[in-house]
Amino acid sequence: MELHQVRLLARIFFFFIFLTTLQHSCSARILTTISKPDRHDYAASARWLVSQNIWGVLSTLSIDHEGAPFGNVVSFSDGLPEKGSGIPYFYLTTLDPTARNALKDQRASLAISESPIGTCKSDPMNPTCSKLTLTGKLLLLDEGSKEAEVAKKALFTKHPEMMDWPKDHDFRIFKLEITNIFLINWFGGAKPITVDEYLHAKSIKVISSL
Amino acid sequence: MELHQVRLLARIFFFFIFLTTLQHSCSARILTTISKPDRHDYAASARWLVSQNIWGVLSTLSIDHEGAPFGNVVSFSDGLPEKGSGIPYFYLTTLDPTARNALKDQRASLAISESPIGTCKSDPMNPTCSKLTLTGKLLLLDEGSKEAEVAKKALFTKHPEMMDWPKDHDFRIFKLEITNIFLINWFGGAKPITVDEYLHAKSIKVISSL
Known part of the structure; x- marks a missing residue:
């Protein structure tokens, strides 16, 4: 040559x-996101959606608009992937309506989709593209409490730039205390799943229905 | 060789x-999504978010959970890109809680993020990653009305698989009649923008702040 x-x-x-x-x-x-759980395992499916998503829409009852439901795009974390607790934590400023609404009325819900994960093969509203709504109470955590420390670590690991957000913006740590779970991850309507099953789900199993 | x-x-x-x-x-x-409008043009920014997104979270007041705000992942359309009206239309089944809630109490909001468009360079909650919440009334359109025809065309063009969704699932066309707009598309809190400015925005200008 x-x-x-x-x-x-x-x-x-x-x-x-x-x-x-x-x-x-x-x-x-x-x-990084191929390990979608078996669709028959509702608790694992719901926990997978929460652990793999980094943002969702948090809805509260609006003070400014006479109790209308106010959805707001927020980042959240329940811990590191495969090490999460299933409890969504938020870093919210009281300069934003959502935190102010929650301090007046705790009722709230967090809605997330499988779409941002990148595993959906059809329209985001097709039942095979999973979606989850966690309804409950949006609670302010006591600064300095053990749970606040856990939450802060969960948030700052998944959202490193939060550490640099302005100190004078009154960011506070909130958690969603879940009372009801609405999960669609296949045809046939919402799946039966209790909060207890969700919180105590075994670690997420590897692929079967992709 | x-x-x-x-x-x-x-x-x-x-x-x-x-x-x-x-x-x-x-x-x-x-x-396909490089034409993000100038961030100083709030109306164009909001309209761009609506025209480029295909899904969002629609929040209503829950019948099942004593008036709690219930966010639900839904597909929507305001028309074809650059030909949209700014009015979000939905194809909802009354088998799903959102449509049932709206038929009882019309108060609702639609929240969307810039994140799915693919133009965000930072965390979804960073103010440079735009987010929009349209608050208003979720109204059922009269089947056969002119607006229902326009809405159906807008929906079916952006979400072609909707045409094949089960006929016996009672899918109906709804629209969000907007009364308030919450837009964050840069630092400095929510931007001042009226519904009138939003609905009469000039066609979306090409890139300047990307």
Whole structure:
């Protein structure tokens, strides 16, 4: 093989390495989320949705709009993936209506979708694209309490930039104390699942219905 | 160049074409959504969020849970991109709590995030990642009315599989009649924007703040 042929091959080789790296970084999100639980395991399915999502819509009763339901896009965390507790924690500022609403009336719900995880193959409202609504009470945690420390660690690990959010914005830690679970993860309407089953779900099993 | 070298080069060439195609299809989503409006144009920003998103969380007052705010993941459409009206239409079944709740009490809100569009560079709760909550009344449209026809076309074009959803599931067309707009698309809290400004926004301008 002549020198210019070797050079050509070397160039093609490095270009191929470059493209492979690009393609890998592009699909990395999908690679980390393949472990969707068996759809018959409702508790694991619900816990998987909570552990894999980093944001959802938190609804409260609006002070500003005479008790209308006010949904707000918020980040949350229940802990690190596969180490979460199932309890969603939030870092909310009282400059935002949601925290103020909750301090007046604790009733709230958190709605999340499978769509952002990247495993849905159909429309976000198709029952095979899972969705979950956790209804309950949005409670302010005592600063300095053990649970607040756990929550802060869960939040700051999944949302590192929260550590740098302005100190003078009165960010406080809240949790959703769940009283009811609405899960759709297949045809046939909402699945029967109790809060107890959800909170005590075994660790998430690996793939079967993808 | 010998025959085996030519074959090797040909193989490398086709593998490179394959990888390029993969990488392109992977980034296609981002390519279709680059036209984020100038952040100072609040009406255009809000309309862009509505036109580019295909799902959000629709919150109503729960009949089943004593008036608690119930958020539910739903698909919606305000029309085709750049041809939308800004009014979100929904295709809801009364087998689902949201439609039933709205028929009892019309108060509702739709919350959406910039995150699914793919243009956010930071945490979904960072103010530079836009979010929008439209509050108002969730109204059932008269079947056969002109607006129901417009809505159906808007929904079925963005969500083609809706056309095949079961006929016996009592799917009905609803719209959100907007009374208030909560938009965060930069630092400094909610932006001042009226419903009138939102509904009469000029067509979305091309990129400036990305």
